Amino acid sequence: MKSKEVRQRIRSGEFQQNTSGACDEFVQANVVILPKEFAFDFFLYAYRNQKACPLIDVLEAGVYESRLAKGSDIRTDIPLYHVYENGKLQEKRADIIDVFQDDYVTFLLGCSFTFESQLLKNGISLRHVESKKNVAMYRTNIATIPAGRFSGPLVVSMRPIANEHVDQAIEITKRFPNMHGAPVHIGDPSEIGIDEIERPDYGEFVDIKDKETPVFWACGVTPQAAAVQANIPYMITHAPGHMFITDWTNDDFVS
Template identity: 50%
Template sequence: MNSEFGPRHLLSDAVATATMSPIEARMLFRSGMVTPTAGWAAGYAQANLIIVPKTQAFDMLLFAQRNPKPCPILGVFDAGQTSGPLLAEGDIRTDLPRYTVYVDGEVVAEPTDISGYWRTDLVTFIVGCSFTFEAALQEGGIRIAHIDQGTNAPMYRTSIRCRPAGSISGPLVVSMRPIPASQVADAVRITSRYPAVHGAPVHVGSPAELGIADLDHPDFGDPVEIAAGEVPVFWACGVTPQAAVMESKPWLAIGQAPGHMLITDARDSSYLV
């Protein structure tokens, strides 16, 4: 399920996207621009979404509480609420570049606006994203392959099971970044200081130990080239709730399209410990 790339020619300058404010980025997405958001609005936290009806909201909250590594909750909206402190003057229905809509666990649409699916009983969970610590990795001299290669981050279902909660169950999903062997310890040290956005890696090295058969075929996002001397490093991923939705099959759920994140008004540094 690879994500669709949009009109990058509208803003091809990576410096321009990195220096953009969150509200400027959200306004572009509201107007219809579609692009993965890695590297955008440097210094501001990006986030995953999972939106479910109120009848499933407690189970989803409990699932997140029992699985904090892949599902770190940054905020929860009341039923029907469409904005909040993390997105001033924003609208959760329009301000991401692309969404994924599930009915009975199946993808039925990948719209750029979910206003047509909105209901007053929908509860929005804002979940931490590993894009938040990528700027810190780059500042530490560690290159990010999917940013350098202009692709979406690769994400994989694993054979590791999350702790279930009521009607919600599913596998751990991980994102992968190839890191030079000499810098793996630095990557672990840097990301461990961001526990609210997945923190340290869950695995370094052989993907087979996670039940991943082929790094060239991610379940979400796009493959990246792994250079000689680089080691695959895996972080828990906020797409995990969407994998749980696919397995558990609630009658309706909405998430961001993988890699097409909510750019929040929170500073990356606010999640640094």
């Protein structure tokens, strides 16, 4: 299916599940929507922490069509939205038509689905995909660079990779600097402050088997976590795994 068709099905309510594996060749995006009052600081936070927060589009206040997807509507084209008030998840919604305001600014950030599809194409298996789980994510002891009221730890996603494929996985993901790029850590989780690998902070744990290495990539949950911690009065995000699908292909973003 083409990206436009999937967005249309999401908009009509026909497609409600997560978007992992939907429209494999098209770039999917993390979404953060904030009142303009906080938009400069959030922009600065993303700019300073590009590995975790790779901006691929920023919409002006009140605008809901992305340049990366002609005819799109950010208020309807995501399968599930999370609404936060004062840093707390307050509501899950299928659209945000009623709550979107003229002063809301939308940020689209690159997402690991792009590099995952490239890993799979190259014969590198991903256990969370095979077992249809959400990837395991962890808060680390690596601090991001603060900006205004936004700060917090780098959040990483972990994928067990067969030892003989680790080098290749690095090479492949390095080619996607706008989708988190090369891993930030390889091997011993405790070195980045992860004490219990079996208990991820977000998503679901998958086993790390013999002759596999846990490989950690910067994760798009980082800016969401910073925004929650910043305790701003109102924020809307996509629900984890329920991404915004653009018309750009993965190849458009290869460096």
